[in-house]
Amino acid sequence: MAPPDLEQQIAALHPASFAWALACTRWNAAEAEEVLQSVYLSILEGRSRFDGRSTFKTWLFSVVGVSVEKARRRHWLAARGLWRFGAGSEPDPDPHTSLASRQRSDRVRRALGQLPARQREVLDLVFFHEMSVEDAASVMGVGLGTARTHYHRGKLRLLELLGPEELR
Numbered sequence: 001m002a003p004p005d006l007e008q009q010i011a012a013l014h015p016a017s018f019a020w021a022l023a024c025t026r027w028n029a030a031e032a033e034e035v036l037q038s039v040y041l042s043i044l045e046g047r048s049r050f051d052g053r054s055t056f057k058t059w060l061f062s063v064v065g066v067s068v069e070k071a072r073r074r075h076w077l078a079a080r081g082l083w084r085f086g087a088g089s090e091p092d093p094d095p096h097t098s099l100a101s102r103q104r105s106d107r108v109r110r111a112l113g114q115l116p117a118r119q120r121e122v123l124d125l126v127f128f129h130e131m132s133v134e135d136a137a138s139v140m141g142v143g144l145g146t147a148r149t150h151y152h153r154g155k156l157r158l159l160e161l162l163g164p165e166e167l168r
Contacts (some may be wrong), residue, residue, distance in 0.1 A: 021068065
């Protein structure tokens with residue numbers, strides 16, 4: 001893909017990519033921004049290349065996921081004095097969102113935060129990024145059966161945490 005095409009694809013997917021990076025970093029905006037900057041630079045410099053075996057969005061999300069895992073390892077090493085990196089803060093809420101909607105969103109976010117990482121990731125990709133479970137499996141680097149299991153268990157656990165009325 002030519003650099004101008006890459007830039008257009010990245011720009012078009014930035015809101016979704018940032019939301020995915022936030023979910024992967026447990027809503028740490030500074031860390032999500034740092035990861036995305038690194039990913040975008042890697043793509044534009046040709047160090048990460050789209051090969052067309054999936055959609056661009058699926059590939060981009062998998063690159064973000066891998067970058068988050070690398071950043072987590074660096075942070076783990078930093079906490080032990082073996083590397084030097086930092087962390088960030090929460091994103092600002094949207095001022096146009098109603099109070100009730102923000103409260104509901106906060107309850108869902110807290111419930112998602114209680115799920116194991118893989119369940120949280122697959123639900124985020126399917127519900128908020130409109131991916132199939134198959135595409136989510138590709139982004140997460142797991143088999144389809146594994147992704148389906150995490151998806152099913154995550155939905156059941158959310159139902160327990162939120163109740164059926166909250167999920168409507």
